[in-house]
Amino acid sequence: MVTIRDQMNALTIRNLRKTYDNGNQALKGIDLNVKDGDFYALLGPNGAGKTTAIGIVSSLVNKTGGEVEIFGHSIDTDLEAAKSCLGLVPQEININLWDTVGNIVSNQAGYYGIGRKLARERVEKYLRALRLWDRRNDISRSLSGGMKRRLMIARALVHEPRLLILDEPSAGVDIEIRRSMWEYLREINAAGTTIILTTHYLEEAESLCRHIGIIDGGRIIEDTKMSTVLRKLQREVLILSLARDLVEVPKLDGFEARLRDDCELEVEKGPDRSINELFEQLNARGIEVVSLRNKANRLEELFMRLVENKHSDGDAA
């Protein structure tokens, strides 16, 4: 069972601002607290400021203002200690394509001051864990896209950081490998590593993370528990596969229904209605349901709603 240790923040961000040389204000003063042991999702549309925020935390982007602390170590006054606590899996592939898989991971260990003997043990441990041990002597250029992503995770873990940040780790990774990667991330989180994840696969955030922050237009517009966010959903669209074809749309009290085709019914339900009520009405009309699924990813729907609300608030202001 994973516990979130209340006494310490793994990451503290206060009033973080970034304005690029071209005048683009990527971050407009964000505040964020991620607890030690948490599995945190940072979501946002393209250009929202996620990668900029991660870039500043990992010292790849210079901030314009604000404060960042990693396990209490300020990146302004105690950068070496702050960096030692952090592992980063960036969005873009950034491995040396001409070096071998083993060298890439062992060099990274060296950059963190890990001696050769221990580095060799860690390289084996993490390459095995990420199913790359057999490819350790291969040039990284020869790896598939998914393997390169796993290599970047192994590289980020070799110094066993307390905080691991993954910027869209599942991009370009097939479903099977994505699932095994999720499983591994759950394991290392359960072992105590705090994880922050940005992703476009909202299912990924919903499946893995306990807390969620939504960033849009350089501001945090939501920062709460995943369960709290999901409860905010007001409407849900269900797709019912029917045993027999329907000729016309049934009238359902309190539900909006329409036919997708002769044997698929799409039903929208509000928060005040239960699925039991829906089935009662369907039973009463002799409509037999074979299977049921959600039309849209619920989190995706919520995400769009939050972003749209924010924009309309901004327009009104």
Added chain:
Amino acid sequence: MNIGLNLVAVKTIIRKEVIRVLRIWVQTIVPPAITMTLYFIIFGNLIGRRIGSMDGFDYMQYIAPGLIMMSVITNSYGNVVSSFFGAKFGRHVEEMLVSPMSNASIIIGHVAGGVLRGLLVGLLVTVVALFFTRLELAHPLIMISVVLLSSVVFSLAGFINAVFARKFDDISIVPTFVLTPLTYLGGVFYSISMLPEFWQNVSKANPILYMVNAFRYGILGVSDIDITYAYAILLLFVMVLFSSCMLLMHRGVGIRE
């Protein structure tokens, strides 16, 4: 600063650089050896015979120290500029930037890589030179210190070039339009005493002249300039260039947004 961590990190960069140089030895080690062999055959052997002696040495002997120094300079510079720019271009420089190693360690590691390649190629060219002429070590300590310092200077210069470079063309501009002319006009093939006074004074503004002559002094015991100036210039360049590298890294020029 955690010294132990930084020592391991510097050693890691050096190991990585050595592996890189040896992995692509056909690009890094063989070409300078072939080029210098051609210089020795054409300038030293064929043309040199007609030139006669220079400062009391036959022409082949006279140009050998300059050719060795030329290969050290170009290879030290070339190693750092191509390695660090390659890391920038492929974005794997981020591996070092996110790590806790200091900026000084990143610079020192790459400079050491450049120095090692420069010295390796310089040694190879020396071996080639020994097939054509006889070299004696008049002042071994001066020779070693000058070649080391010169190699450090051009490794640091290569690092700065790599920091500012945005595309591959940018890493060849300085070697082509600055380094090569300065090296050729730096007394590798001639003594500046052969030049009119005006051009002698112009030549003295070329820092490579001091390095080549100090190195030649270390091997042959003759120099066009006072080698004290050579040491002063070398040490000044090391300090100024290292400080510049530190400042650029601190500000994140070319590597941090």
